[in-house]
Amino acid sequence: xxxxxxxxxxxxxxxxxxxxxxxxxxxxxxxxxxxxxxxxxxxxxxxxxxxxxxxxxxxx
Numbered sequence: 001x002x003x004x005x006x007x008x009x010x011x012x013x014x015x016x017x018x019x020x021x022x023x024x025x026x027x028x029x030x031x032x033x034x035x036x037x038x039x040x041x042x043x044x045x046x047x048x049x050x051x052x053x054x055x056x057x058x059x060x
Contacts, residue, residue, distance in 0.1 A: 008034075011058070024048070031057040 008025045011033065015021040020039040027034070033048040033056045048056040 026058055031059055033058055 011026050012024040023036045025034045035048050036045045
């Protein structure tokens with residue numbers, strides 16, 4: 001990966017209210033998807049899991 005390439009891509013970006021929203025991020029090296037939710041100055045990040053508890057991987 002070169003310095004010009006971003007490791008994470010924003011797959012989905014939904015703003016729910018002023019300074020609040022949810023994003024789905026993709027790690028371009030592993031394909032693993034993450035959920036990021038923020039509200040004001042607070043936020044949280046977690047890996048997306050399938051019905052078997054395994055990380056969701058986007059192979060595209």
